[in-house]
Amino acid sequence: MKNVNKKVIVAMSGGVDSSVAAALLKKQGYFVIGIFMKFWKDPSADSGQSGENRCCSVESEKIARLSAKKIDIPFYVVNAEKEFKKAVVNYFLDEYKKGNTPNPCVLCNREIKFGLLMQTALKLGADFLATGHYVQIKDGKMFAGSDKEKDQSYFLWMLKPPHVLRLKFPVGALNKTKVRALAREFGLPAAESPESQEVCFISGKTNDFLKKYLKKLPGRIVDMRGRTIGEHEGLWFYTIGQRRGLSLDQKSAFKNSHGSTKPYFVAGKDFKKNLLVVSNDQSDLLKKEVALKNVNLLSGQKYPFRAKVKIRYRQKPADAVISRNKIVFSKPQKGVTPGQSAVFYINKEMIGGGIIR
Amino acid sequence: MKKIYLDYASTAPVDRRVIKAMSSFLGENFGNTMSLHYFGQESKIALEQSRNTVSAFINAQPNEIIFTGSATESNNTVLKGIAFANKEKGNHIIISSIEHPCINESAKWLEKQGFKITQIGVDRYGMVNATDIRNAITDKTVLVSVMHVSNEIGTIQPIGEIGAICRERGIYFHTDASQSFGKIPIDVKKMKIDLLTASSHKVYGPKGAGLLFVREGIKMDPLLHGGGQENGKRSSTVNIPAIVGFAKAVEICKKEMRSENARLAKLQKKLIKNLLKVKNSGLNGHPGERIANNVNLWFAFTEGESLVMQLDMYGIACSTGSACSSMTLEPSHVLIATGLRPEQAHGSLRISMGRWTKEKEIDYLLKILPKIIKRIREISPFKEEAFV
Numbered sequence: 001m002k003n004v005n006k007k008v009i010v011a012m013s014g015g016v017d018s019s020v021a022a023a024l025l026k027k028q029g030y031f032v033i034g035i036f037m038k039f040w041k042d043p044s045a046d047s048g049q050s051g052e053n054r055c056c057s058v059e060s061e062k063i064a065r066l067s068a069k070k071i072d073i074p075f076y077v078v079n080a081e082k083e084f085k086k087a088v089v090n091y092f093l094d095e096y097k098k099g100n101t102p103n104p105c106v107l108c109n110r111e112i113k114f115g116l117l118m119q120t121a122l123k124l125g126a127d128f129l130a131t132g133h134y135v136q137i138k139d140g141k142m143f144a145g146s147d148k149e150k151d152q153s154y155f156l157w158m159l160k161p162p163h164v165l166r167l168k169f170p171v172g173a174l175n176k177t178k179v180r181a182l183a184r185e186f187g188l189p190a191a192e193s194p195e196s197q198e199v200c201f202i203s204g205k206t207n208d209f210l211k212k213y214l215k216k217l218p219g220r221i222v223d224m225r226g227r228t229i230g231e232h233e234g235l236w237f238y239t240i241g242q243r244r245g246l247s248l249d250q251k252s253a254f255k256n257s258h259g260s261t262k263p264y265f266v267a268g269k270d271f272k273k274n275l276l277v278v279s280n281d282q283s284d285l286l287k288k289e290v291a292l293k294n295v296n297l298l299s300g301q302k303y304p305f306r307a308k309v310k311i312r313y314r315q316k317p318a319d320a321v322i323s324r325n326k327i328v329f330s331k332p333q334k335g336v337t338p339g340q341s342a343v344f345y346i347n348k349e350m351i352g353g354g355i356i357r
Numbered sequence: 358m359k360k361i362y363l364d365y366a367s368t369a370p371v372d373r374r375v376i377k378a379m380s381s382f383l384g385e386n387f388g389n390t391m392s393l394h395y396f397g398q399e400s401k402i403a404l405e406q407s408r409n410t411v412s413a414f415i416n417a418q419p420n421e422i423i424f425t426g427s428a429t430e431s432n433n434t435v436l437k438g439i440a441f442a443n444k445e446k447g448n449h450i451i452i453s454s455i456e457h458p459c460i461n462e463s464a465k466w467l468e469k470q471g472f473k474i475t476q477i478g479v480d481r482y483g484m485v486n487a488t489d490i491r492n493a494i495t496d497k498t499v500l501v502s503v504m505h506v507s508n509e510i511g512t513i514q515p516i517g518e519i520g521a522i523c524r525e526r527g528i529y530f531h532t533d534a535s536q537s538f539g540k541i542p543i544d545v546k547k548m549k550i551d552l553l554t555a556s557s558h559k560v561y562g563p564k565g566a567g568l569l570f571v572r573e574g575i576k577m578d579p580l581l582h583g584g585g586q587e588n589g590k591r592s593s594t595v596n597i598p599a600i601v602g603f604a605k606a607v608e609i610c611k612k613e614m615r616s617e618n619a620r621l622a623k624l625q626k627k628l629i630k631n632l633l634k635v636k637n638s639g640l641n642g643h644p645g646e647r648i649a650n651n652v653n654l655w656f657a658f659t660e661g662e663s664l665v666m667q668l669d670m671y672g673i674a675c676s677t678g679s680a681c682s683s684m685t686l687e688p689s690h691v692l693i694a695t696g697l698r699p700e701q702a703h704g705s706l707r708i709s710m711g712r713w714t715k716e717k718e719i720d721y722l723l724k725i726l727p728k729i730i731k732r733i734r735e736i737s738p739f740k741e742e743a744f745v
Binding site (some may be wrong): 033074076078119120122123124125 | 403660662663666667669670732733
């Protein structure tokens with residue numbers, strides 16, 4: 001077989017995607033090694049309940065191990081708890097403290113999966129690192145996964161260009177149904193693993209987690225004209241566009257709306273005055289210009305350039321012009337949220353991104 | 358690929374002679390030692406013969422031996438059982454800073470129950486100074502526990518000296534001999550040991566059997582209460598097959614220990630001499646006072662974890678610290694106690710040999726390991742800027 005001397009490390013989470021990735025590479029003749037990374041999990045969470053940190057739980061490790069055994073590849077566990085806590089969890093909490101709504105997976109991919117694990121892979125003499133992400137690589141460029149529902153290129157914009165050359169995403173060209181079918185065909189114990197949740201280290205609701213680690217700092221909720229219409233618990237517990245969980249003074253909210261029954265949502269935060277600004281007019285959420293930080297370009301585009309931009313994971317990309325640290329959309333966009341990633345695409349190629357300021 | 362096992366300090370295969378001795382007790386001789394009938398009596402006889410063999414091996418009386426399920430259980434029983442049974446005498450326990458987690462964690466738990474624990478440090482070779490023990494003893498001290506040989510770095514502790522100090526002060530002295538039992542001579546009378554822990558699976562016996570020597574007249578509460586087996590010190594249906602196997606394993610060790618030690622010492626010398634040729638490396642543990650089957654070295658700019666994984670890919674099984682601690686990235690508490698910097702401790706590798714280790718296996722390791730170290734160092738984070 002042609003790939004027989006090439007060594008690939010596969011990050012196996014116990015999920016169906018990474019298990020099938022490992023099996024496919026083995027079929028292609030690679031020398032495959034499975035690695036399960038142990039991540040930090042909220043120690044105060046009651047692990048006996050359903051809210052166990054799924055992707056890092058003992059159960060996931062077991063499924064990954066059994067799947068590796070079935071595929072017949074060496075399997076190792078790498079403990080990344082400390083690094084994960086530092087690079088991902090602390091970042092997550094710090095961002096919330098600043099009032100942003102971060103994407104922890106973006107940081108995890110850069111620092112842990114394609115950072116720490118890449119280091120481990122190179123030390124093991126590996127030629128490639130593979131994961132079960134729905135992303136495609138062609139000629140050293142990264143493209144959206146062909147299953148539109150599952151495409152995960154949004155979470156990989158922060159990778160370093162030299163990393164991309166060493167990556168493999170064996171399920172990127174498949175759709176989820178096919179991946180499950182393959183897992184069953186290969187007889188993998190991971191075939192029936194449930195879909196992973198969004199933030200793997202949080203067991204229940206994000207706000208409950210935040211309340212454990214961040215202090216309450218009550219303040220006023222004001223409408224766009226500055227009138228007090230309620231009280232908030234601390235700005236970090238709210239995100240732009242959020243409607244639920246706002247404790248509004250019903251009377252004043254009603255009065256201010258002049259008979260309109262449109263619901264209020266979070267339109268902004270004033271950190272200096274500790275004010276949560278709400279509105280019931282959708283147009284207050286619209287923004288044409290968005291400032292960025294930490295911009296990372298994977299292809300060598302020159303500013304300014306046109307691209308399609310996604311400002312949250314489950315969203316259709318919108319036309320925009322990107323200049324240094326700034327995006328100008330052709331049409332105003334709803335729900336621009338500081339801390340979230342803005343990811344750039346040109347013809348399905350994911351060329352980079354930045355963090356919304 | 359041929360597999361080479363160099364992790365005997367973590368566990369060992371069961372000797373075929375042991376399997377043979379055990380087999381009838383997995384089949385026709387299945388009786389419960391507590392039963393009055395023929396089947397029970399056959400088992401009871403086997404149990405007492407095993408006790409005779411094992412007690413004689415360490416110069417103890419048969420009634421001073423309690424069979425347990427593991428060394429961890431023996432150690433838990435000693436710490437908790439002595440602490441609670443001697444409360445009126447005192448509440449202070451002394452341990453060393455390089456004990457196995459089953460001692461450390463038991464001590465921590467006792468601390469939560471109101472007992473006082475003192476940890477005695479070690480020198481750069483991982484050696485406890487007996488004078489430090491003497492100085493730590495107070496009139497509230499009830500127990501001193503220092504392991505005989507370190508499971509990680511192989512240093513042999515001055516057990517006899519510590520035993521003499523404790524005996525003189527009327528304090529119970531316990532040693533965890535999991536790594537020395539069956540490998541070097543132990544005489545509980547000469548060494549003035551009051552309590553001793555040993556394990557079956559480290560000496561080519563089956564897993565699931567341990568022993569606890571408790572000198573006659575010592576007050577100790579049991580951990581497991583129930584049917585009163587093992588003289589009331591350890592209730593549980595007696596695991597006869599494992600105990601018979603353990604005793605057979607001891608019998609073999611008694612015969613072969615001396616020649617085996619000399620053979621392993623040669624291989625040990627060869628390993629250490631050649632691996633220290635690797636630049637930026639060093640020996641962990643004592644160069645002289647060291648168990649013959651243990652080699653533990655640090656290699657700067659490497660990580661034990663990747664060394665172990667890569668060796669595994671060549672079919673060689675080694676370990677970073679002890680098997681129990683290699684799942685965590687915490688640097689080994691034993692290596693840190695010897696004054697190693699965390700990054701040196703991280704790059705440490707334990708090679709532990711045993712009954713079936715052959716010189717050509719050692720030669721193969723000596724061929725492969727320097728290559729692996731070289732590769733890891735080439736990709737060390739300090740040099741791999743493009744990827745950081």
